[in-house]
Amino acid sequence: MPERAHVSTIDTATFEDGLIEAIEPIRQFALATAIFHLFEAGIYDRIDDAPSSVAELASALGHDRAKLQGLLSYLRNEELVTLDDGEVALTRRGRALAKYRAWYTMLIGGYGQTFMAIGDHLGVGSGGAARDIVHVGVGSCGISRHDAFPLTQELIDKMRRKPEVVCDLGCGNGMYLVEFCRYFPGLRAVGIEPSEASCAAARDFIAEAGFSDRIEIVCNSAVEFVADPKATKPDLYVLGFVLHEILGQEGERGVIDFLSKIRAENRGAHVVVIEVSDQIDEAKQMQHGLARAYYNPYYLLHYFTNQKLETHEYWMSVFARSGFEVLARATTSAEVDSTGFELGYLLRA
Structure with a gap:
C-alpha cells in the first residue's frame, strides 16, 4: 500500500x-x-x-x-x-542490519561520491560524476541475491533446455556466477567485467567459494567481448543492469548494435535481461515505501553517471528492432520488492 x-x-x-x-x-x-x-x-x-x-x-x-x-x-x-x-x-536493531548490508555498499560506498558531486555536474557539458565501481559491483551483486538472481532463475527455468555455458556480462564480484554453478551442477560460466579491480575481487570471491575450476573471469567490456570472434560462445548471456549503461554511453544505436551482435555471433543463444523501469515521473507509484527509500535515490544517481533507465515499452521495442523474440518476462517477488519496477526478460534470437 x-x-x-x-x-x-x-x-x-x-x-x-x-x-x-x-x-x-x-x-x-x-x-x-x-x-x-x-x-x-x-x-x-x-x-x-x-x-x-x-x-x-x-x-x-x-x-x-x-x-x-x-x-x-x-x-x-x-x-x-x-x-x-x-x-x-x-543491539537487536543493529543485528537486523546485516541482511541489508549490500544496499549500503552500493549506494553509500559506490555512489556516495556521486551524490556529493551533483552540484558540480549540473552544468551543460559537465559530464558524468565519478562512482566507486568496485563498491557498486559488490553491492549490486549482494542486492541481486534477493531480487535479480531469483528473477533470473525464474526466467532460466522457462528455457526448454537448461544452459551448459553461461556468460554474465558485467559480472561484478562474481556472485551471480557462483549462484549459477550452485544451481546448475556441471554448468560452466564466464564473467566479463571491465574493471581490473572488480575482476580481482571476483576471482577471490570465486576461489573462496570453490568454483575456480568452473568459472573464468575475463577483464573486458561487454561490447568488446561479444564482438570478439574467438570469445566463448555460451548457451545463455545474462545482462544484469547492462543495457542502461550502454544506452547512457552509446545511445540507442549502441544498444541495438550490441544486441544484434549477440544475435549474429550466437544465433542459438538465449539472453536474460534485467533492468529497472524508469518510474521517476509516476508520482503515485513513487509514494510506495520502497520507491521513496530506494528507487528515488537510485533514479537520481543515474542522471549523473552516464546511465539511462527506460520503460518496459521502450525495451520491448528495442528487443524487437534487434531481432529478438521475448519468450517470457517477470518481476520481483512481492515479498522482496512489491513495486514491480525491476523487470526481467528471456529473449531468443
Whole structure:
C-alpha cells in the first residue's frame, strides 16, 4: 500500500520543532554513512561474533581508539550498539542490519561520491560524476541475491533446455556466477567485467567459494567481448543492469548494435535481461515505501553517471528492432520488492 503523504509541521510548529523536522535528512545522511563504515571498517563483523572491549577492538583492527570511541558513541546514541563499561555489542536493531548490508555498499560506498558531486555536474557539458565501481559491483551483486538472481532463475527455468555455458556480462564480484554453478551442477560460466579491480575481487570471491575450476573471469567490456570472434560462445548471456549503461554511453544505436551482435555471433543463444523501469515521473507509484527509500535515490544517481533507465515499452521495442523474440518476462517477488519496477526478460534470437 502507498504511504500516506507526509504533512509538514515546519510552518506551524515552534522554531525548534520545525528545525528538528527540517534537518532530519542531515541525521539520516550521517547515519547512513556511519553504518557503511561500521560494515566497511570491519567493526560489525568483529562485534557480530561476540562483544568486545573498545580497546581490544581498536587494537585488533588498527584503529585510533579515540576515533573509534567517537564512532561507537554515535552509533550507541542511534541505538545500533551498546556500550557498557567499555564493552561494545550490537543491539537487536543493529543485528537486523546485516541482511541489508549490500544496499549500503552500493549506494553509500559506490555512489556516495556521486551524490556529493551533483552540484558540480549540473552544468551543460559537465559530464558524468565519478562512482566507486568496485563498491557498486559488490553491492549490486549482494542486492541481486534477493531480487535479480531469483528473477533470473525464474526466467532460466522457462528455457526448454537448461544452459551448459553461461556468460554474465558485467559480472561484478562474481556472485551471480557462483549462484549459477550452485544451481546448475556441471554448468560452466564466464564473467566479463571491465574493471581490473572488480575482476580481482571476483576471482577471490570465486576461489573462496570453490568454483575456480568452473568459472573464468575475463577483464573486458561487454561490447568488446561479444564482438570478439574467438570469445566463448555460451548457451545463455545474462545482462544484469547492462543495457542502461550502454544506452547512457552509446545511445540507442549502441544498444541495438550490441544486441544484434549477440544475435549474429550466437544465433542459438538465449539472453536474460534485467533492468529497472524508469518510474521517476509516476508520482503515485513513487509514494510506495520502497520507491521513496530506494528507487528515488537510485533514479537520481543515474542522471549523473552516464546511465539511462527506460520503460518496459521502450525495451520491448528495442528487443524487437534487434531481432529478438521475448519468450517470457517477470518481476520481483512481492515479498522482496512489491513495486514491480525491476523487470526481467528471456529473449531468443
